[in-house]
Amino acid sequence: MQNEFGLKILVISIALVMVVSSAVVYGYNTADVAKGTGDDAGTREGTTIIEEEAGISLSINVSNEINLTKAKEVYRTTEYETENYTIGAVALPSYPETEDVHVYVHKDGWIMGYYLNDEPVTKIINWFEYQRPHPKYITRTKLKDALVKMCDGVGVPLNGSYKKYYDFRSPNANKMMFVTGAQRRGYEWSSAFKIKLSGDLLVCERSWSHFAANSSNSSSLSIDEHTINSFGPCRDGEVTKYGTLTQTQLKPEVFHTVRLGHDGVKWTTGEAFSAIALLYRTGHKQHVRH
Numbered sequence: 001m002q003n004e005f006g007l008k009i010l011v012i013s014i015a016l017v018m019v020v021s022s023a024v025v026y027g028y029n030t031a032d033v034a035k036g037t038g039d040d041a042g043t044r045e046g047t048t049i050i051e052e053e054a055g056i057s058l059s060i061n062v063s064n065e066i067n068l069t070k071a072k073e074v075y076r077t078t079e080y081e082t083e084n085y086t087i088g089a090v091a092l093p094s095y096p097e098t099e100d101v102h103v104y105v106h107k108d109g110w111i112m113g114y115y116l117n118d119e120p121v122t123k124i125i126n127w128f129e130y131q132r133p134h135p136k137y138i139t140r141t142k143l144k145d146a147l148v149k150m151c152d153g154v155g156v157p158l159n160g161s162y163k164k165y166y167d168f169r170s171p172n173a174n175k176m177m178f179v180t181g182a183q184r185r186g187y188e189w190s191s192a193f194k195i196k197l198s199g200d201l202l203v204c205e206r207s208w209s210h211f212a213a214n215s216s217n218s219s220s221l222s223i224d225e226h227t228i229n230s231f232g233p234c235r236d237g238e239v240t241k242y243g244t245l246t247q248t249q250l251k252p253e254v255f256h257t258v259r260l261g262h263d264g265v266k267w268t269t270g271e272a273f274s275a276i277a278l279l280y281r282t283g284h285k286q287h288v289r290h
Helices: 047-053 068-074 127-131 142-154
Strands: 017-021 024-029 054-061 077-081 085-090 101-106 110-116 162-167 175-183 189-197 202-213 216-223 226-231 238-244 256-264 271-281
Touching (some): 047 054, 047 110, 068 101, 085 142, 101 142, 110 142, 127 238, 175 189, 175 256, 202 216, 226 238, 256 271
Antiparallel strands (some): 054 162, 077 085, 085 101, 202 238, 216 256
């Protein structure tokens, strides 16, 4: 139960998910977490609320007692409060209130950031961090950013030995994978990659995210020539949307083409990013319904 889970890029060389062409693939192990808040979480106050409303989450134990009064000062709004724990919404730089991360803080050192159970895994992607200064990998998520902000606010280091992602909707999932596409060029460009899921995967969620910014006339995300999302002009800022995919849209044992289109304003450099996320368990046969 105490195996460390960090934000590490994994080399995915197995044929469970095959990706070809211009894409970046990276994954996370999501080892089991007892209710997301530690071995004794069955009796920890506040965990029932989290089980009822949480989806994807990131938990840490900072191994220090936490001052809950200071924790409340970090929240934009406080949602629940007792003498032992508090839950509130933590705002993220450059993001609207709809992107706030719910953060649970227990006085004995447990902190967990999460999004709600009706929101897709891809909501955790922080495209602003990916955008600047053009990294190759997503090394941070909105959940981690919220935990960093909370740790800074309460004055404890983010160096606990326990860090785990866990999805309360899918307790059997043990891996999470993102496949990203990017267009940082200007006028009328597109990129594509192909992805095939093995039938041995038990896929708990398929989801997508689409981002466009900086003088873009339009951008589109499609799978097998079917448009998943599209944006019109976004010349005064950035725009992001995300959602889930059905089994039919990304079914196993078939190569699917994921295409990111981008039309930037001529003589300028707009940019667009996309991601396909898989939350799954290995070693289980996937049954396809037609």
